[in-house]
Amino acid sequence: MANLELIILIVLVLGVFAFLGGKLNKIIGTAFTILGSGFEFVSIAYYGFNSALDSTIEFIPYLSFMPTALGVFFGIILTFVFFMVSFFNPYFIDKYKYPAVYSMLYLFSLAGVIGVFFTDNFMTLFFFFELVVWTSLFLIPMGRSRKAASIYYGFSTFGSFALLFAILVMWGANGGSFDIETGLTALNGSETILVFMLMMVAGFAKLGAFPLHIWLPKVLTKSPDPVTAVFSGGLEKLGAFVSVMALLKLSPVGINIGVLDMQLTHYVIAFLGALTIVFGTLMAIRQDDAKKLLAYSSMSNGGYILVALALMSTTSVSGALYHVLAHALASTAAFLAIGAVARQTGTTKMSELGGMIHKMPVTYLVYLIAIISMAGIPPMGGFISKWLIFQAVIDKGLIFISMAAFFGSIGSFLYVFRPLAALFLGQELPEFKKTIKEAPLLMMIPLLVLSALNIFTGIYPTDILRLINKVLAELGIAQLTIDTWTITGNNGDLFPALIAGMFGIGVGVAFVIFIVLKKSKKVGLMDTYTAGNFIYTEELLHYSVDFYAPLERLYAKHTDIMKNFYKKLANKVKEFGAFVKYFFFTNKPEVTVIWIMIVIAFLLWGDVL
């Protein structure tokens, strides 16, 4: 048995050690992050799989834990993401202003994540939720962007207050108890709808879903590369966790849309999820910064999770949970691969890069596998989850939502291919010919492990689906039918290993054809067909700027709608502030006194009534 309290305490203590060690030497601090997150992952995964997590409290008062299958599932994924990313810390620590603080906060936010997933008390949940927000808030400006941090703070606070409000409403309904299980069931009538909406606001804000998505691309672009990977693969998934709570555990019963056989509340969430998919896809297609592109792709994938959770069927929820895993693995791998390129070249702009494959072939392969999974192409993990989600969407026959899902899925081919073509392939630009080397060995470890897992989740999903089945049982949803090798959906079976095997055979046949034929003569990249022109500079033969220009042109006018909306909103808030200031906080004390008198009179009058 492993004590959860002890697990959290150990990581907090290691965080303090990381700070003290980091003061002596930056690298020692980061070594503590690897050690700490590795320890957390091993203990959560090992004891979680064997359901041997112990929840007794000895040291910290007011805390209470209760390991659930859902918490274990999320906990394993997130600690794993933290563990994998921590291998990158030693190579990026030089760029930060406060390296010791970075190492400490990295472990503190991990502690917060574990706390959120394993508690059975709303106040503890809120405390750990805020711990994550506050620690990550200070991790972001390590990349020297205060603006990104303040935008993140704004949206996170909005989500946090919504969550706190929801918790207090439940506290009132539940007779002054913060217990999660009874709290979610104690509500009735309009209170349920209110709490549902508030919790979904918190989930949307954390997941970066439309319309609360503005912070996501900003933060993921501006924060340091390891933090970006943690956000996209890990912290964003907290939103999915809160959404599971609201959509499946709370699940208000309101107006039922007869023709769709769906709750209005759930349809609205699914619709917003669909908008998130479309919006994220369209924005990702037109980005020049590879990190920003992947940030929008995270947003779009978050939309899939929301849509699938809102449908509430066996295939859709298992698809959503599998997508949480598949996307965490794929996007962490992709962000880390881009991070490795950024470390070697100093930029992530696709228009400035080209031909990195010749110097960084392993990073290229890692990125390739990651995007195949992200685009939902077999034989990688992303295909399983997309297949499950499509099964559910088609089974329900939801036109607009399935349209968005198909659009996002085909659109993802477009945007994931862009960094591949512009950054890794194409002409090898002269400034990178001599100086660039493959990423160092320690950075290779997470990249290779993540790639192996991307493939493994696509070939043999059974064990993971069994764990998901446990979660489904806990949520009161019928279990997914799985065999050792096959998955049964609503309208067909899937045999992932067969697909992968046949792909292997196909490639084998193609390889034999290739190898028995005459050997090719190797020529340089500049030795290409140029329609009779003489071109000697690589830049002129490299197509990377405005890759999808003809498509972008079709919607370029409408890309700033949400940004403008928030700008206008901010202006209105400012105006309101000025108005309040003008009336209530003038230089004349007598005006203020009068207002105070009026307010007091009003309050007393209310009391009499």
Add this chain to the structure above:
Amino acid sequence: MISILNVLLGLGVALFGFVLQTSVGGINRKVVARLQKRRGPKWYQEFLDIFKLLSKRAISHGWVFDFGVIMALGGIIATAMFMPVTNNIIAFEGYDNFFIFVYLIAVGMLGMAMSASGSGNPLASIGVMRALTTMLAYEIPFMLIVLTIIKLSGTSSVSGIAAFQQMSNHNWFAIALPLGFIVSVLSLMGMLGKKPFETYIAPAEIASGPMVEYGGKQLGMLFIMHEITIFIEVSLFVHLFLGGAENIAIFLVKYFLVYTVVNLISNVNGRFKIDQVVTFFYKWPLFLAVVQVIIAVYLGWVIL
């Protein structure tokens, strides 16, 4: 259970698809030639082209250039192995899920796109960009129609959908869903890269797009891949809309008719610009597809 015989049958289907499409393509060159008052080449001319290319010594632009070609052909062979030909000739019964064809075919496409971009020629990258954009345009209406078909037949297995249409009281989906049929013919033309949607090949404009740098065995392998891709797309259409095939003769007739009709339509058309392709598909085909889904799924007006 899957045995080595299934795998061999699958490889046989892929080989059959290659031979079939290359012959049908050759015959179609003659058909088109007659349309333009020419005599046209021999029907086996395409075989000669491919085998000549395979025997020649080629150039290579680095390892990803070769690796992409292998991945492309491998992915397409793998997809073809799942394709049912008739009711009885099917390699992996029960696992011929529609989504496998949509997504496994994408591995092949990705391999080819990767290899083309790896050649370092900007025209190839432009061609890939256009191909992907075209895909974004035609897939959405097509997927909506397939959604309707899966919803009506209750299965996403391609042979299961064909069997559903062969039942005595059921019509082909081409008749049951007339609007959807129109949409899917247009989408099929986009898939096959036929005019007016052949923007990503555009020989006179971007020098055959993705193909620009290839020669010798790489080009020969990509030709094989292209023929098998067409086989997959056209037979998918035959199974989804034209009731599949009870025996091989019916399959051959249906296959030949579909490919020839599409080819004839394409030969009297010009070429769209790439943004016109997108706006075209997102206007009428998408509208018709949505109307078709609403009247078929929600109102239940299906001509059965």
